[in-house]
Amino acid sequence: MESTVTASNPERASFVRVRFARSGHDDDIQAFFIGQDALGFLEDEDWWEAYFSATLWSEVERGMRDMFTRMDITTEYGVDEFKDENWNALWESSIKPIQVSESILITPSWHQPPAGYDGLKLVIDPKMSFGTGYHATTRLMLRLLERCIRKDDRILDVGTGTGVLAIAGVMLGGKHADGVDIDEWSYDNAMENALRNGTETQTRFFHGSMEHASGQYDCILSNITKLDNMDMLPGFEALLSPGGRMILSGFYSTDVDDVRTVAEQLGMRCQEEIREDEWSAILIIREDA
Numbered sequence: 001m002e003s004t005v006t007a008s009n010p011e012r013a014s015f016v017r018v019r020f021a022r023s024g025h026d027d028d029i030q031a032f033f034i035g036q037d038a039l040g041f042l043e044d045e046d047w048w049e050a051y052f053s054a055t056l057w058s059e060v061e062r063g064m065r066d067m068f069t070r071m072d073i074t075t076e077y078g079v080d081e082f083k084d085e086n087w088n089a090l091w092e093s094s095i096k097p098i099q100v101s102e103s104i105l106i107t108p109s110w111h112q113p114p115a116g117y118d119g120l121k122l123v124i125d126p127k128m129s130f131g132t133g134y135h136a137t138t139r140l141m142l143r144l145l146e147r148c149i150r151k152d153d154r155i156l157d158v159g160t161g162t163g164v165l166a167i168a169g170v171m172l173g174g175k176h177a178d179g180v181d182i183d184e185w186s187y188d189n190a191m192e193n194a195l196r197n198g199t200e201t202q203t204r205f206f207h208g209s210m211e212h213a214s215g216q217y218d219c220i221l222s223n224i225t226k227l228d229n230m231d232m233l234p235g236f237e238a239l240l241s242p243g244g245r246m247i248l249s250g251f252y253s254t255d256v257d258d259v260r261t262v263a264e265q266l267g268m269r270c271q272e273e274i275r276e277d278e279w280s281a282i283l284i285i286r287e288d289a
C-alpha cells in the first residue's frame with residue numbers, strides 16, 4: 001500500500017479533511033466512510049474529500065487501512081485538520097451549485113442559479129450533514145423522486161441528512177414530509193434548510209429513527225446503507241399505503257439483487273433501477289390491496 005499522509009495534531013483540531021486523488025477505489029472508500037459517520041463529502045473531477053470529527057479520525061483511519069490491505073487497495077491521500085471556528089468558512093467556500101437533472105438544481109444560499117434557469121431550485125446549505133447533492137446516491141434518489149412523486153403524497157425520509165429529499169418531495173407536490181436522522185447535526189441542518197425553501201409548515205424533522213414515523217406514507221425515501229435498508233424494509237412496508245412507492249439507495253449496483261429479494265419476499269415489486277457510476281437507486285411499489 002502506498003499512502004501519503006500529512007502531519008496531524010488531534011489535540012488542537014476539531015475536524016479532519018481527507019483528500020483523495022480520483023481512482024478506481026473511490027466508491028469502496030466512500031461507502032466505508034458513510035458507515036463511519038463522515039460529516040460530508042465534496043467531489044471534483046480530479047479529487048474528492050471527506051470530513052470527519054477529529055476525535056473519530058484515528059479509528060476511522062485504522063479501519064480504512066485494514067480495508068485497503070484486505071481489498072489490496074493502493075492509493076494516496078492527504079489529511080488536514082481544522083479548528084472548529086474555521087469549519088463553516090472552509091465548507092462554504094467549497095460548495096457549488098449542482099444540476100441534478102434537467103429540472104432540479106441544488107444550490108447553497110450564497111450562490112445564484114445560472115441565468116435563465118427556470119427549474120426547481122433547492123437551496124441547501126449543508127453545514128456538516130451529508131446530502132449536498134455531490135454524492136451520486138442523493139442525485140439518484142432525486143431523479144427517481146421527481147418521476148414518481150404524486151400530488152399530496154405523504155412522504156417519509158429516513159436518514160434525511162440536510163433534509164434535501166424531504167424538502168424536494170414537498171416542493172415537487174407532496175403534501176407533507178417527515179424526515180428522521182440519528183445524527184443531531186442533520187436534524188438542525190434540515191430544519192434550517194426547510195426554512196430556506198419555505199417548506200417549514202409541510203416538513204417535520206426528528207432526531208432519531210423509525211420511532212418517529214406515524215400513520216401511513218405514500219412515498220418512503222431511504223438513502224442509507226444496504227444492510228440498514230434490508231433490515232428496515234419490513235418496517236417500511238408496514239408504513240407504506242397500498243399503491244405506495246419506496247425509493248431506496250445507498251448501495252452499489254452489485255447489491256441491488258439482495259435488496260430487491262427482501263422487498264419481493266415482503267410482497268412488493270421492484271419497478272425500476274437507475275444507476276450512476278457504481279451506485280444504484282431502486283423504485284419499489286406496494287401493490288394495491
Ligand code: SAM
Binds near residue numbers: 130182
Ligand atoms: N437523505 C440524504 C441524501 O440522500 O443525501 C442523506 C443520506 S446519508 C447517505 C445517510 C443519513 O442517514 C445520515 O445522515 C445518517 O446519519 C442517517 N442514518 C443512518 N442510519 C440511520 C437510521 N437507522 N435511522 C435514521 N437515520 C439514519
